[in-house]
Each structure stands twice: as C-alpha cells, then as structure tokens.
Amino acid sequence: MRAFQLSTLGQAPAFQDVTLPPPGPGEVRLAIAACGLNFADLLMVDGKYQEKPALPFTMGMELAGRITAVGAGVSGFAPGDRVAVFAGQGGLAAEGNFVANRCLKLPDGMDFRQAAAFQIAYGTSHLALDHKARLQPGETLFVSGAAGGVGLTAVEIGKRMGARVIASVRGPAKMTVATAAGADHVIDSDAPDLRGQLKALGGVDVVYDTIGGPGFLDALRATKPEGRLLAIGFAGGEVPQVPANLLLVKNLSVMGLYWGGYLAFRPEVLTASLATLAGWIAEGALTPHISHSFPLDQVAEAMACLRERRSTGKVIVEMPEAG
Incomplete structure (x- = not known):
C-alpha cells in the first residue's frame, strides 16, 4: 500500500x-x-x-x-x-x-x-480548561488564535463550560467563524493595544494562548488576580519570557499543557x-x-x-x- x-x-x-x-x-x-x-x-x-x-x-x-x-x-x-x-x-x-x-x-x-x-484539538482544550485551569461558570476566558484548529475548540468548550469568551482572530472572515462558535466578544489580532481592549472588557480570568510572543504578555497584564494562563503553543514563533514579579503581585498561575504527554x-x-x-x-x-x-x-x-x-x-x- x-x-x-x-x-x-x-x-x-x-x-x-x-x-x-x-x-x-x-x-x-x-x-x-x-x-x-x-x-x-x-x-x-x-x-x-x-x-x-x-x-x-x-x-x-x-x-x-x-x-x-x-x-x-x-x-x-x-x-x-x-x-x-x-x-x-x-x-x-x-x-x-x-x-x-x-x-x-x-x-x-x-x-x-x-x-x-x-x-487533539478538542482534547487539548478540554484537558487545559477543565483539568488544568479549572475554568468555572461565569469566568472570562480569553482565547488567542481562536479561529485555528485548537483555538476554535477552546471557544466552543469554554462556552459549553459556562464561561464568557473573548476571542482574538485575524480578519473579518475568521471573526465570523469565532462568533459562530460561541465567542461573546471578538478582537482583531491586528488591532493595537490588546491589553487595553481586554481591560475594557473587564479583564480575564483564564488565558488560553496558542500564539505566544507579545500577545501572551499583553494578556498576562490584563489578567485578574488569581488568573490562570495556559501556554498551549507558540504558533507565532516566539516563546514569551514571563516576568515572575507579575505572577507574584497578582497571584497568577502559568501552566503548560502537552496533551500527548499524558x-x-x-x-x-x-x-x-x-x-x-x-x-x-x-x-x-x-x-x-x-x-x-x-x-x-x-x-x-x-x-x-x-x-x-x-x-x-x-x-x-x-x-x-x-x-
């Protein structure tokens, strides 16, 4: 064959x-x-x-x-x-x-x-949001790369678990896809000041990041006290360096997830x-x-x-x- x-x-x-x-x-x-x-x-x-x-x-x-x-x-x-x-x-x-x-x-x-x-896509998101981050009904979830194969499942599962979901995507077509999957708010990833946009929406309890780079740090700075940040992947090519002082001051948790490792x-x-x-x-x-x-x-x-x-x-x- x-x-x-x-x-x-x-x-x-x-x-x-x-x-x-x-x-x-x-x-x-x-x-x-x-x-x-x-x-x-x-x-x-x-x-x-x-x-x-x-x-x-x-x-x-x-x-x-x-x-x-x-x-x-x-x-x-x-x-x-x-x-x-x-x-x-x-x-x-x-x-x-x-x-x-x-x-x-x-x-x-x-x-x-x-x-x-x-x-892999749904399994990664469910394990990350349920087993690792313990996402609770009523919390706010931010998903980067939310129109991709993994990110889109995080939007859908986040809504299934009762969260308010903010999705970041690139371009109008992908914004429509994220909205159809259940996102309550959709941000264009090419727009400036991600941190400001997230803060204007009330901040974030759980970050589900598939991109890495500067966007991870912007989301970290918009995360509420006792927030949880999930490092899922680095599709943008840059692995963020997390300032530990912010983790301490805001009582934040950063968690990695390698689904297949389980x-x-x-x-x-x-x-x-x-x-x-x-x-x-x-x-x-x-x-x-x-x-x-x-x-x-x-x-x-x-x-x-x-x-x-x-x-x-x-x-x-x-x-x-x-x-």
Missing part, C-alpha cells in the same frame, strides 16, 4: 510503497477512513516537535477507521468496531496497526470525519476527557468545525493549507474507501 512518509528531516514527505505486517500483540489493524492534520505535523517535518519518531515513519497523528483484525492479547475490541486513535503517527495511509489501548470506540452519533477531527504518566485522565468529549459530540452539544477536506492523494496540498493558515478549524484527509 502507499503511505505518506517522512524519510529525512527538513525535506518534504512523500508517498512510499510499504508492506504492512499482521497486527502484533496488543495491536489492532484498522482500515483508515480519515486522518486529522495538526500544526504538530509541520513541526515533525523539521524535527521541532516534542516527539521525534524514528525515520522513516508514516505521518498522521490522529485518525479514525474500522478494525479489521486484532492481535494476540487484545480484549474489548473486535473486527468491525469503529474507533478513533491518537497514534502519534501512521494515519496517512490506507491501513495501519495501532496499540489497542489508544483506541476509543465511537458512539453511534459520531462519524469518521468528526472522529478524525476532534481528538499518555506516558496519566493516560486515564486523557481517556476520560476524550470519552466526555465523544459523548458531547454525539449528543450534538459540540460540532467539530472542518474547514477543509482533501483526498489522500492531495495530502501535500492539505499540509500546505495548514502551513499557510488558510484553514479555520480542522483540516482532514479522507481515504478513498472512507464511509
């Missing part, structure tokens, strides 16, 4: 012909239906992501499909089961073998496209979060926003769409037999 693989760091991934072995102990084989793309995929190409799989590897961190075979020692799963998998790699191919304990059975109300789109030390927290989210999506309480969908043979264009920030929400790749 063909698989979209990275062979050399810093060079463009390409399709390779690979032979897939039978699933090993503790693994299941999937007929992959859809794969969600993430900013982390772009970082992996340059070797700048936290995880660095051995080369060559098939790209695609999160996926969904139907189980076709199970390896020795697997219980709770059977051929025919529809599952989502956060695999870290292997999603951009027609088939793959994946560790069974990373699989999540899909509720009847969730399709493969939704399942490929929700895990698989190593507290996987039950991540699994419980995903199960909650899958239930909300199946009930219609959350709706994954998929702005672009590409067939597998156009995966290079899909990655360019992500890199050039043409997407609002999620970019997914669908396999020819997806259904």
